[in-house]
Amino acid sequence: MKTKGVFDYFLLSLVFCFVFFQNSVHGRLLSISKPHPDNAAAFARWLVSQSSWGVLNTISSDLGGSPFGNVVSFSDGLPDDGRGIPYFYLTTLDPTASNALKDQRSSFTVSEYPIGTCGKTDPENPTCAKITLTGKLQLIDDNSDEAEFAQTALFTKHPEMKDWPMDHNFQFFKLEIEDIFMINWFGGPKPLTVDQYLHTKMNKLSIM
Amino acid sequence: MKTKGVFDYFLLSLVFCFVFFQNSVHGRLLSISKPHPDNAAAFARWLVSQSSWGVLNTISSDLGGSPFGNVVSFSDGLPDDGRGIPYFYLTTLDPTASNALKDQRSSFTVSEYPIGTCGKTDPENPTCAKITLTGKLQLIDDNSDEAEFAQTALFTKHPEMKDWPMDHNFQFFKLEIEDIFMINWFGGPKPLTVDQYLHTKMNKLSIM
Known part of the structure; x- marks a missing residue:
């Protein structure tokens, strides 16, 4: 009886661990359920938020006009209250910001894989969603209301940003979206206009 | 005494879970230790492999010459025996392959973040490594030895690829690397030539 009790506790704690790690991403618990893949606009907004x-x-003029990808943090608003437009905190010490100041053509790519909701599916499998927002990467006027929104959005999701070195001259940028490419199931990219994407209402109770 | 025993079991299983999930990436156990950041070539090869x-x-001609990023799976060789060159399994049903057949200029970007070794560091923090390999995205001749190498490398790391639909005409591509941009610590990008990157010997016992 004593052995069984000990075993029950062991099982209970394993289940606890399993549930916790299944639903967390580096310590962050998902708080909005994944929309159905057919609801392209809500799904895209979920993936971004x-x-x-x-x-x-x-576009890198230093590298013969090659496309140059760079890993960046971003935010589209307060947690669970994203607006769909990605904001960034960049320095021209990094090629991405200096490229954008010469040529605004840009895209931003996000995978569902690191969120942790793809299960054992391969990252290139169409059921593990991916989105590419194409448009213009624009510097935001430092004294504008939008800069204030970007700061709150970014510093809330990425608390360490507020302590990044002043002398690196980080500035707020945003992607002005012109085209959306999203695959979140079989059958090719989902038809989705920028207007549909920006104006969909997120349903916090939507269930996959 | 009995309560203490149960508590010990609970703690033991928590420790087990913690250690297991700390070192695994979606079920994959890391088998090569992370090199010291100063060893740029070994670090870059570790990050890619x-x-x-x-x-x-x-470059997307359909989107006004914009850079177009796309989430893809890749492999640079058998697990723990990578050669540094990324191979891909792409279909021209997807824009990336068809773009590359018109204009080979390309880059491939990888973050350390999803490997799980950045801890609580922000993905844009320079101590959470990122690498961008810039070069030419090339279709590999289907009957070559290199195609055979690419197939083994890709299908070993991504077992579901071998079952992807025949009628999608997936083909093997590789990135012919011309430039390397890597940040893996404070102080800006690490100086690293393609030759240094390709010809470094991976030390399986290197320790961070």
Whole structure:
């Protein structure tokens, strides 16, 4: 009886661990359920709002006009209250910001894989979603209301940003979205306009 | 005494879970220790060989010449025996492969973040490594030895690829690397030539 009790505790704690790690991403618990893949706009907004980083792509004049991807953190708003537009905190010490100041053409790519909701599916499998927002990477006027929104959005999701070195001259940028490419199931990219994406209402109770 | 025993079992199983999840990436155990950041070539090779996916960038003529990033799986060789050159399994149903057949200029970006070795560090913090390999995205001749190498490398790391639909005409591509941008600590990108990167010997016992 005593052995069984000990075994029950062991099982209980294993289950606890399993549930905790299944639903967390580096310590962050998902708080909005994944929308159904057919609801392209809500799914795209979920993918962007639940992600904390992606690859920001610019044209590199230093590398013969090659596309240059760079890992960056981002935020589209307060947690669980994203607006769909990705904001960034960049320094021209890094090629991405200096590329964008010469040529605004850009895209931003996010994978569902690091969120932890793809299960054992391969990252390139169409059921593990991916989104690429293409548009113009724009510097935000430091004294604008939008800069204030970007700061709150970014520093809330990425608390260490507020302590990044002043002399690196970090500035706020945003991607002005012109085209959306998203695959979140079989059958090719989902038709989705920028207007549909930006104006969908997120349903916090949507269930996959 | 009995309560203490049960508590010990509970603690033991928590420790087990913690150690297991700290060192695993979606069920994959890391088998090569992370090199010291000063050893740029070994670090870059470790980052590429331990990763399973990244963002592959091409120039999109359909989107006004914008850089177009796309989430893809890749492999640079058998597990723990990578050669540094990323191979891909792509279909021209997807924009990336068709872009590359028109304009080979490309880059491939990988973050250390999903490997799980950045701890609580922000994905944009320079101590959470990132690498961008820039070069030419090339289709591999289907009947070559290199295609055979690419197939073994990819299908070993991504077992589901061998069952992907025949009628999608997946083909093997590789990135012919011309430039390397890597940040893996404070102080800006690490100086690293393609020759140093490709010809470094991986030390399986290197310790961070």
